[in-house]
Amino acid sequence: MSLTDAPTLPLGGPTLPQERRLVTAIPGPRSQALLARKAQAVSAGVGHTVPIEAVAAGGGVVVDADGNSLIDLGSGIAVTTVGNAHPKVVEAVQAQVAQFTHTCFMVSPYESYVAVAEALNRLTPGDHEKRTALFNSGAEAVENAVKIARKHTGRPAVVAFDHAYHGRTNLTMALTAKAMPYKSGFGPFAGEVYRAPLSYPFRDGLDGPAAARRAISVIEKQVGAAGLAAVIIEPIQGEGGFIVPADGFLPELVRWCRENGVVFIADEVQTGFARTGAMFASELFGIVPDLVTTAKGLAGGMPLAAVTGRSEIMDASHLGGLGGTYGGNPVACAAALAAIDVFENEGLIPRARAVGDILVSRLTALQQQDARIGDVRGRGAMVAVEFVLPDTGEPDAALAAAVAKACIADGVIVLTCGTYGNVIRFLPPLAIPDELLSEGLEVVARALATS
Numbered sequence: 001m002s003l004t005d006a007p008t009l010p011l012g013g014p015t016l017p018q019e020r021r022l023v024t025a026i027p028g029p030r031s032q033a034l035l036a037r038k039a040q041a042v043s044a045g046v047g048h049t050v051p052i053e054a055v056a057a058g059g060g061v062v063v064d065a066d067g068n069s070l071i072d073l074g075s076g077i078a079v080t081t082v083g084n085a086h087p088k089v090v091e092a093v094q095a096q097v098a099q100f101t102h103t104c105f106m107v108s109p110y111e112s113y114v115a116v117a118e119a120l121n122r123l124t125p126g127d128h129e130k131r132t133a134l135f136n137s138g139a140e141a142v143e144n145a146v147k148i149a150r151k152h153t154g155r156p157a158v159v160a161f162d163h164a165y166h167g168r169t170n171l172t173m174a175l176t177a178k179a180m181p182y183k184s185g186f187g188p189f190a191g192e193v194y195r196a197p198l199s200y201p202f203r204d205g206l207d208g209p210a211a212a213r214r215a216i217s218v219i220e221k222q223v224g225a226a227g228l229a230a231v232i233i234e235p236i237q238g239e240g241g242f243i244v245p246a247d248g249f250l251p252e253l254v255r256w257c258r259e260n261g262v263v264f265i266a267d268e269v270q271t272g273f274a275r276t277g278a279m280f281a282s283e284l285f286g287i288v289p290d291l292v293t294t295a296k297g298l299a300g301g302m303p304l305a306a307v308t309g310r311s312e313i314m315d316a317s318h319l320g321g322l323g324g325t326y327g328g329n330p331v332a333c334a335a336a337l338a339a340i341d342v343f344e345n346e347g348l349i350p351r352a353r354a355v356g357d358i359l360v361s362r363l364t365a366l367q368q369q370d371a372r373i374g375d376v377r378g379r380g381a382m383v384a385v386e387f388v389l390p391d392t393g394e395p396d397a398a399l400a401a402a403v404a405k406a407c408i409a410d411g412v413i414v415l416t417c418g419t420y421g422n423v424i425r426f427l428p429p430l431a432i433p434d435e436l437l438s439e440g441l442e443v444v445a446r447a448l449a450t451s
């Protein structure tokens with residue numbers, strides 16, 4: 001391609017017109033050309049959900065190289081909660097990148113890392129004394145939370161749950177439940193990882209205390225508290241299907257952990273930072289975790305992750321035991337401080353609830369007309385529909401895939417999830433205008449009607 005026929009790129013950020021606009025089929029010719037290069041250059045293991053070449057994004061839309069503007073109901077997997085290219089994030093990143101890009105915090109510390117730690121210590125649940133360590137990705141945060149819990153307790157074992165997703169590194173693959181696509185052929189996996197049954201009200205029909213008793217019984221019989229360092233759980237499961245546990249399940253698990261000296265880790269990588277209508281989903285269930293892992297929404301699209309928790313646990317590591325070359329990179333920290341300012345001062349928690357109300361009212365109306373929607377669930381702006389075969393209640397993954405595909409072809413980005421692949425999840429940026437969200441949901445309704 002010569003320079004002269006390159007399109008003028010639209011600028012991202014909130015000035016980008018907040019509209020759905022299709023000027024070619026998806027993918028258009030420029031996007032197709034990029035995907036052809038991708039196939040020749042990028043590992044076949046790295047997939048993509050939306051077959052476009054993204055060139056700009058802002059607020060609630062993603063614009064492709066062919067000039068199509070897609071409504072974003074996925075936020076790059078729950079990352080751009082503050083809106084894509086939020087002006088405060090952009091300004092903070094630009095200022096920091098011109099100042100210095102890296103010193104390595106373990107070599108020459110800088111203020112923004114400490115300020116992010118202070119903010120996380122203040123914002124995460126519980127008013128106990130806390131400490132934080134910063135990393136690059138959710139998986140790395142989870143790995144470090146487990147390291148910290150092991151060092152603190154002197155015990156080896158870790159319990160994760162059915163339908164769990166904690167990442168793709170070796171230890172986090174072991175913690176993740178689903179074989180395809182996350183684990184198949186990638187073992188052997190890290191040892192001393194055990195799995196307990198979840199509370200999944202739509203499928204198990206158990207109340208919270210009963211589901212907790214079932215899980216605790218498995219843990220006591222098959223693992224034993226004496227060798228157990230930590231229990232790790234997503235307060236609302238993400239990849240596993242936006243599964244909201246029944247009331248009482250999480251508090252009972254926390255109580256059992258306290259009683260047995262087991263570290264309770266809440267993996268809030270997907271649920272954190274206003275997404276669920278609370279700063280952290282743990283608050284919705286009235287629990288105070290010992291350690292909290294965060295990442296996705298934390299830094300407005302820049303890679304940053306954290307482990308935050310009780311000082312006596314976080315300080316158990318010997319000096320130099322925690323860290324990493326890039327962990328708490330200054331540009332990512334500047335972005336996080338700007339995003340945290342937005343979360344706290346631009347009303348994002350009530351905004352998540354308002355977005356959730358729009359999602360739930362439209363989706364439950366759809367459910368009333370269509371028996372293939374078995375369940376509508378979630379909290380705040382983290383909402384999903386589970387598709388079933390109406391006669392049996394069996395998961396209908398083919399329908400979820402067909403609806404998602406039709407949405408994307410019609411200019412709306414949606415993501416699927418779930419152990420059975422039969423869930424479509426909605427994670428819009430909170431900057432999305434109401435009309436655009438409603439238009440996106442009408443596209444979903446049309447896609448369902450024709451699938």
Ligand SMILES: *Cc1c(COP(=O)(O)O)cnc(C)c1O
Pocket residue numbers: 136137138139140142165166167168234238239267268269270271295296
């Ligand atoms: C995405 C996710 C992870 C992994 O985060 P990465 O940044 O992709 O490594 C871990 N836990 C949960 C709950 C997640 O949703």
